Amino acid sequence: MCLCLGPVKSGKTFLMKRLQGDEIDNATHTVSTNGINLFTIKNTTGEFDMIIKEIGGSMAPIWKHYFKKTRKLIYVIDTSNLCQISAAGVLLYSLLVDPTLQNTKIALILNKMDLSYRQMRNEALLMLHYSRMQKEATQELTIFETSGMTGQGIEELRNWLFDPITLKAAINANK
Numbered sequence: 556m557c558l559c560l561g562p563v564k565s566g567k568t569f570l571m572k573r574l575q576g577d578e579i580d581n582a583t584h585t586v587s588t589n590g591i592n593l594f595t596i597k598n599t600t601g602e603f604d605m606i607i608k609e610i611g612g613s614m615a616p617i618w619k620h621y622f623k624k625t626r627k628l629i630y631v632i633d634t635s636n637l638c639q640i641s642a643a644g645v646l647l648y649s650l651l652v653d654p655t656l657q658n659t660k661i662a663l664i665l666n667k668m669d670l671s672y673r674q675m676r677n678e679a680l681l682m683l684h685y686s687r688m689q690k691e692a693t694q695e696l697t698i699f700e701t702s703g704m705t706g707q708g709i710e711e712l713r714n715w716l717f718d719p720i721t722l723k724a725a726i727n728a729n730k
């Protein structure tokens with residue numbers, strides 16, 4: 556199973572819609588997820604589907620009830636919102652130390668890159684204490700720079716979701 560988590564308004568629903576292949580234009584808007592959204596994502600050849608469960612940021616206190624059997628976790632941060640990044644980092648730390656998530660692969664999404672300026676990526680990683688996080692985490696962390704608005708980074712994220720090792724493990728688990 557794959558989970559998509561991150562603070563309120565970090566752009567999870569928007570990003571998942573884009574990954575799912577929904578039409579996105581200037582008129583597209585989202586409502587805050589007060590519960591769970593399910594998205595069906597196809598791989599590049601359209602052969603496999605993956606279900607991603609987005610849990611709203613307002614539900615952070617109860618995210619942990621959904622951790623069981625999570626193979627992959629997409630953690631979305633609004634990189635343009637400097638006031639929120641440290642809090643997003645603290646929340647992420649609490650996921651990294653959770654015993655249920657020790658074998659989960661994590662995609663750290665620096666989102667809303669369409670609003671970026673030159674140093675945004677570096678500043679965000681500094682505020683997250685990323686180098687320390689990477690040393691201390693038992694999980695494999697991969698960074699993606701994305702925008703649900705422009706589609707930046709979407710295909711890289713899709714390739715991460717459908718990497719052959721994960722697919723093989725999923726097929727074996729269903730045998």
Ligand SMILES: Nc1nc2c(ncn2[C@@H]2O[C@H](COP(=O)(O)OP(=O)(O)OP(=O)(O)O)[C@@H](O)[C@H]2O)c(=O)[nH]1
Nearest residue numbers: 564565566567568569585587588612667702703704
């Ligand atoms: N510029 C820009 N705005 C974005 C992007 N992604 C989302 N937004 C805007 O950010 C707001 C929140 O996006 P959502 O996708 O609803 O955020 P969320 O993380 O699902 O929020 P919750 O469901 O409340 O946890 C919306 O108004 C979107 O239009 C992006 O990549 N670029």
Ligand SMILES: [Mg+2]
Nearest residue numbers: 567568587588
């Ligand atoms: Mg949402």
